[in-house]
Amino acid sequence: MVTGTGGVRPHWQGFFLADELTRGAMEERWDAARRLLFQNGVTYHAYADPQGVERPWPLDPVPLLLPAAEWRVISEGLRQRARLMDRVLADLYGEQALIRDQVLPAGLVLGDPGFLRACHGLVQAPAARLTLFAADLVRDPEGQWRVLASRTQTPTGAGYALENRVVLSQTLAESFRNCNVERLAPFFDTLRQTLAALAPRASGPDGSPRMVLLTPGPYNEAYFEHAYLARNLGLILVEGADLTIRDQTVFLKTLGGLERVDVILRRVDDDFCDPLELRPDSALGVPGLVQAVRCGNVTVCNGLGSGLTDSPALLPWMDTLSKHLLGQAPLLPDVPTLWGGDAGQRAEMLGGLDQLVFRPAYSSLGHQPIYGGELDAAGRAEMASRLRQRPQQWVAQEAIAPSTAPVWRDGHMDACPLVLRAFACATRDGDWMVMPGGLARISADDRFAAVSLQQGAGAKDVWITGKTLEGASTPRRRSQMAPDGAGDAGLPTIDLPSRAADHLFWVGRYAERADQAVRILRAAARRLSDDAHPGAEEELVPLLRLMGWMGMIPAGIASLPEADAVRGMRQALEIVADAANPGGLRATMERLRRAAAGVRDRLPSDVSGVLAVLDERAAAPMRADPAVMRLRLDEISALLASLIGLELDGMSRGPAWRFLVLGRRLERAIGIIGSFQGSGLASGTAATGAALSVLLELGAAGTAYRERHPLGVRREPVLSLLLADEEHPRSLAFQIRTVERQLANLPEITGDENGVSPTQLARSLLLTAGELLRDPQPARDGTALCDLTDRLGRMLPDISNLLSQAYFSHVFARTT
């Protein structure tokens, strides 16, 4: 950033000129950026963390600025490297002339666990073999960019790069404009076009190919990116269990049945993709996928087996390979690397034990480096013996001190070593397009460059400033994606995978369950903290009973008599506030979070934003003091209410929405029945007046009731309002009608071998429930009420189960 004489380097001038980037301004910007990232739900998982929790994405507020001239060198080098890697893959999974002609040692390839024998001979279009390519680059002390590692399998980071851009172009808007930064959108447009061009046929509803992004699932470290990319590229996000193979063809299990899939952009590692022909213990793949690729019925990108060329053992041969296959020396040199499988190089490795950095030679063996310079005599002897015993399994690299870049740390600029991950994607015409930008990762370790996302301490956006050749030739045309990452390419709504429908259903159920819990707790906290509330103590009794019924507190406290109700409720609030209590609010929120995580791509970003804030508010430690708790509960309640608002107003009425609504309405119906049973009203174990007041409050029906019956709380009108009033959105009848209506819009599921259709059965149960609710007797008579709640209490969970059976039943593949 600073020249030798202390001036600001030219390409940074625009950055600083733009805004008065003083210390205070920088901190403000950073706060804004973090808030944006948080609301957008940008996270990554750390496997090292035993709980596998999501971490916030550590974006640095200062981008890495690269002048166009410097970028041109990188960009040309990357295109050449992508071309080379594609040629190498084609040969090694084809005729293997490189081995036969002894350009590459046979052991280097055949000894690599990443060489998948089942994939040898798979014929693939070149652009499918290596659709997306990335390289990790470091700048050596002389300012030369060098390749540290190649990523040919499932390069992660393009989505994070896009998200970084979205956040930084908003927080540093003026600098962004001043620096004339190259936009990312055309790159993603190209990627999408390439994928579409690779489809063996077009099976989509509108005559376009049906394309999916295959993710290992929400527990993967980069799941955020999978959902984000799927959304931006207009792909359907699927897990292995969402796909099935019939007639050597891949199908997506949707609500409406099986739909043929043409292109799979995969984020599942090579060997996990097919338990039949690759790793038998994989639960992430699709049995028979290799065969489907083999006979050309589906295109998998990047090609199966492409992890082979990720292995560092290939690095010492890059120069040779480039000259042999392309007739050119590499434009970007590699970090000098030695492979133990070669006798000469092994000798050099043994001679340089105290200076070199040792890494596993094959990418499937992990990435953990060993720094020779830090080993004592015993450690060096140990390393030497490991090297002699299994020389093929080690490479050594020169410990290049990577150059640093400015990083915003603890309120000031600092310098940290970094690695630049740059991306290229294949184009339809057989060329490569380089993403004008990338993902810069700040190394946690000053000695050496970070290799994986997990080892990195932070990430930076990369701005290519000024004009580049590509920039000049492609004027700002309207991109399909509008501003970088801001638009959704649009998801085909009819192709809702059954698994996604299942998650959405449970998002609805858990959101409603949380809402019910919060309503009860607010009612309780209000009665404890507000002395002016008439009948407060008496009304604590049905609330305690209800909390016990819902499993929030132990039965011993729930059944306390009125005289002990205040003491009991204080104790109850302590228990509920305890994050470790499985029946507590925290636990319900956690279930909501998990269900939502599985359908990130299906929820509008506003919903994800509210969920993120909700999660954070619910996770913060809660004090059991009624007044303090009330404030917190009010806040959570408002967030839950905004979720409902977004459901009503912020989502289009497709199947995804219907399942969300079905979940919410069924849960609410179950909750209402529960409140009759749990509060003691149905069984007559609590004072009727107190229980009725509480139920009116929980059912948000107080105002509606008083309008119609200003004379006071009486049993029959209260009950008929809560049970049978189809105009009141929190009555039981309203829920049943809504469920019926949504169900009518979903595909009919035909019966199993016994001829019973689960959807028909659910419909007839709903019909019966509706009839039962039209009977005026239960509102008048305790026994009839008891009978009604018993019957509905059994019926409603049955309806939920029937829906599961009809739409979500997954049969997972297993190996025999």
Add this chain to the structure above:
Amino acid sequence: MSLPAPPEPGSADSGLMRYRCRHVTRYSYSDTVTSSHLLAHLAPRPHPHQESRMLELSILPWPAAMVDRRDWFGNPATYASIQVPHRDLTVTAEMEVTVTPPPPLHPAFTPAWEMVAAQAPDLMETVEYIGPSQRVPQGGPDLIAFASESFPAGQPIALGAMDLMRRIHEDFSFDPSATTVSTPISEVLSKRRGVCQDFAHLMIGALRALGLPARYVSGYLRTLPPPGRERLRGADASHAWVQVWCGAEAGWVDLDPTNGKRADTDHVTLGWGRDYDDVCPLRGVILGGGSHGILVAVDVEPL
């Protein structure tokens, strides 16, 4: 250390043998299976000492797709998918095979094992059989020590390998109840029990621990012994043994640690690979099915 005498040329094993082999596998499931994908290695591969003719490979229920190909190792492999609901599944393979005796071997004249180990990483033929594989992970000090006993300095490779085979045969008990398909070789080594697959993996692991090339052979044994001879172990199921690289001249030598002898005209070869996973006779992935039972019957009758 006593060494077994090499089999003499012109002994009882010298004549060629013709067999009809029939291998039936029957799965039955407690619940309906909606679909199955199968990968079969049930047909004999081309082999210098064996001629074969596949008579039948049939699957019931009838598969929607059935595709033959040669795998990476040159073994015939068949992919099949069954798309009708079923509660049992039967795979029948039937073939005629003529086995000729292996060429004579002079173990004492094979190269020193150190030389074989030194050359193995550079030979196309051997390079992929020296490293760890799915079922035979890299051996620890126990396995190296176990192997080293048979390979003193300068020991000719075939002598060492045959001694290793003899030790496994003599010191280990054949015990089908001791192990399962997934028992690791470290456990076989410590328990000293197992079946043919375990002994083959153990021997391969021991050889590779010293850098010696070894591969896994899947095949059958003749069911009934010739009159007056003992019935061989593993004769009513799939059998497995080992090939050891004994230098360019002797090439791959078949050794059967379960029976403590060179594989000969009693052995019918189906295919080979780095370990069981590469040549597993029948691998299936099913959807549904609950618990399952499996019945395997192998008949190898002389013609």
